[in-house]
Amino acid sequence: MTQPLKIIFAGTPEFSVAPLQALLDSEHQVIAVYTQPDRPAGRGRKLTASPVKALALQNQLPVYQPLSLKEPAAQAELAALDADIMIVVAYGLILPKAVLEMPKLGCLNIHASLLPRWRGAAPIQRAIQSGDAQTGITIMQMDIGLDTGDMLYKITTPIDHQDNAQILHDRLMGMGATAIIEALSNLPELQQNAQVQDETQVTYAEKLSKAEAQIDWHKSAQELQREVQAYNPWPVAFCQFQEQPLRIWSSRVIDSKTDKSATPGTILAIQKDGVQVQTGKGILCLMQVQPAGKKAMAAYDFAQARQLQGQQLQ
Known part of the structure; x- marks a missing residue:
């Protein structure tokens, strides 16, 4: 078991909520939450907090919502938190190299596919659309590429013939929560034995369009x-x-x-x-x-x- 870690959590949509809750329930300390700025939503186009922000505020956590992490002021703010690690799940902002290197143990990403298959924006939908027999969660050590980092931990699930994107999303969200806790419990060994992605097996999950x-x-x-x-x-x-x-x-x-x-x-x-x-x-x-x-x-x-x-x- 590793020592309890000081964690910055970065995520925005519903998919990020279960992993954040799992970290809050763990021995680790979530010291700050990063999420996208509030956006207009619903028929009234009222400014609405992300699901991650709502959970963070319920737990009295500091919330940061920069438009970009490329600005020196935003980077200084993040560096001042002095985190051990940053956990990123469907955050929606690019993390520059300077940010990736700030936490002592770097930044981990919870990705909803079996990398290197389905890098990119819509891995759940593309796996179903392509008729994949299985998918899963990959915990990845982030680098400057798009889902290109070394893989630390994977768990798999079959794609059932009745699964639509919502059903699979909800299952993978729970699996992401389980996977990050498992990975953190054995992090030094996993980082030491990190697996490089096979570039010959890469597929891209393009963003969905109407x-x-x-x-x-x-x-x-x-x-x-x-x-x-x-x-x-x-x-x-x-x-x-x-x-x-x-x-x-x-x-x-x-x-x-x-x-x-x-x-x-x-x-x-x-x-x-x-x-x-x-x-x-x-x-x-x-x-x-x-x-x-x-x-x-x-x-x-x-x-x-x-x-x-x-x-x-x-």
């Missing part, structure tokens, strides 16, 4: 199913029906093999369990959809109010 969530019915049912799951809860897969967007929250593959017998996007059948749509290869059953201006509903209920069979989704 545009990419538009369904292309010429793809296979399997590909589309993975997209529906990867884009839930954001940006949410969608298609066009009668020139209006129709969001697709959940679906399932009922036939993955047959080549198209109808034009891709054609509604083939309405069943209690959903609306069957022809794809480029196989049939996708839409289970929960959301018409423009309405709440999400069962696809069967959506179909009841409309003569859908034989119609075309764009």
Whole structure:
């Protein structure tokens, strides 16, 4: 067991909350929290604190919200904290070399993939979209590259066929909390045996966009199913029906093999369990959809109010 450490924690979204809570519950001392500046949120666009800031304030922790860590004043402020280590989870700011070298033991990152696969912004969604069999958490010693640092500790989880991005996010968030506590308990040995990432195995998890969530019915049912799951809860897969967007929250593959017998996007059948749509290869059953201006509903209920069979989704 290492001695209790003085920790600066840097994180912003919900994914960072469980690791911060785990550190607060541990023998270590969180001396400060760094998080993104408050942003407008909700319909009223009211300035809202990040989930990490909310937890920090509940625990009377000092909170720092610099716009950048490149400014000398921000760096001096961080250096004055005299931390043993900095733990970074989805913080959203680049840490310059000077900052990476300030804590005595450097900076560790909790990353939601099995590095070097899925470096970058959207590792959870890209793992689902690509049909990966498993993913996990990597604790990494940070350097100046994008998720390029040496790996200290990994834990894995299978990606279940029912996992969407929200389900997997929540599971990995808990795993991140477990992993950082485990890593800190054995840090000297892990740092001594750090593994360099294999650059030949690198893939990049590009940031998600709303545009990419538009369904292309010429793809296979399997590909589309993975997209529906990867884009839930954001940006949410969608298609066009009668020139209006129709969001697709959940679906399932009922036939993955047959080549198209109808034009891709054609509604083939309405069943209690959903609306069957022809794809480029196989049939996708839409289970929960959301018409423009309405709440999400069962696809069967959506179909009841409309003569859908034989119609075309764009």
